[in-house]
Amino acid sequence: xxxxxxxxxxxxxxxxxxxxxxxxxxxxxxxxxxxxxxxxxxxxxxxxxxxxxxxxxxxxxxxxxxxxxxxxxxxxxxxxxxxxxxxxxxxxxxx
Amino acid sequence: xxxxxxxxxxxxxxxxxxxxxxxxxxxxxxxxxxxxxxxxxxxxxxxxxxxxxxxxxxxxxxxxxxxxxxxxxxxxxxxxxxxxxxxxxxxxxxx
DNA sequence: TCCGTATTTCGTGAAACATCAAAATAGCAT
DNA sequence: ATGCTATTTTGATGTTTCACGAAATACGGA
Numbered sequence: 425x426x427x428x429x430x431x432x433x434x435x436x437x438x439x440x441x442x443x444x445x446x447x448x449x450x451x452x453x454x455x456x457x458x459x460x461x462x463x464x465x466x467x468x469x470x471x472x473x474x475x476x477x478x479x480x481x482x483x484x485x486x487x488x489x490x491x492x493x494x495x496x497x498x499x500x501x502x503x504x505x506x507x508x509x510x511x512x513x514x515x516x517x518x519x
Numbered sequence: 520x521x522x523x524x525x526x527x528x529x530x531x532x533x534x535x536x537x538x539x540x541x542x543x544x545x546x547x548x549x550x551x552x553x554x555x556x557x558x559x560x561x562x563x564x565x566x567x568x569x570x571x572x573x574x575x576x577x578x579x580x581x582x583x584x585x586x587x588x589x590x591x592x593x594x595x596x597x598x599x600x601x602x603x604x605x606x607x608x609x610x611x612x613x614x
Numbered sequence: 615t616c617c618g619t620a621t622t623t624c625g626t627g628a629a630a631c632a633t634c635a636a637a638a639t640a641g642c643a644t
Numbered sequence: 645a646t647g648c649t650a651t652t653t654t655g656a657t658g659t660t661t662c663a664c665g666a667a668a669t670a671c672g673g674a
Contacts, residue, residue: 427531434529436522446604453621463664468622487620487671495606502597509541511590548651558634563652582641582650
């Protein structure tokens with residue numbers, strides 16, 4: 425379950441996608457490709473991997489497709505892994 | 520700086536190494552290979568990647584080499600990435 | 615329907631990665 | 645030095661990943 429998350433996070437461009445998406449609510453695939461300076465097909469592949477890992481959510485808006493990050497998935501994958509390392513917080517109920 | 524950490528964490532066997540190392544202080548390379556059921560050379564390669572990412576520390580003890588996990592590196596890499604996502608705690612002085 | 619824009623899928627070549635056996639290295643003991 | 649054990653390096657091989665152009669698909673508008 426966390427397998428896909430860590431695989432997705434292993435590529436610098438995919439981490440950059442998540443950073444680019446952070447803060448703003450949505451961003452168009454084309455704008456992402458331009459901001460990160462990668463070709464459309466290249467970004468599309470990265471977005472597919474991120475989507476399959478549930479790290480981003482996509483939504484078609486007319487002829488465009490917009491993406492939003494799913495930071496909570498990153499958080500819980502990190503928390504689970506740290507916990508398996510014995511580093512996790514004992515009480516998961518804060519916030 | 521976190522680049523190597525995320526690349527290292529992308530492989531299931533390398534995450535398993537860190538989990539196996541968690542808790543115990545040190546573990547011999549050979550015992551790790553047996554516990555994880557991978558051939559010696561295979562594990563040695565994974566250990567090299569973990570070492571270069573500073574995720575494990577090695578120390579020669581006579582004819583054996585023992586390894587210890589460096590969980591704090593995982594923690595800080597995760598914290599830094601979450602912060603770059605705007606998810607990090609704004610004030611690190613509450614608990 | 616036909617056109618234009620946005621995005622994804624397909625195909626391909628290059629580069630990186632993973633595995634393991636065999637050979638090399640390191641240390642300790644005799 | 646010789647031998648023994650533990651680990652790493654090397655080399656060969658198969659698999660996966662990455663990047664991008666070209667083609668396909670999806671949508672909305674004229």
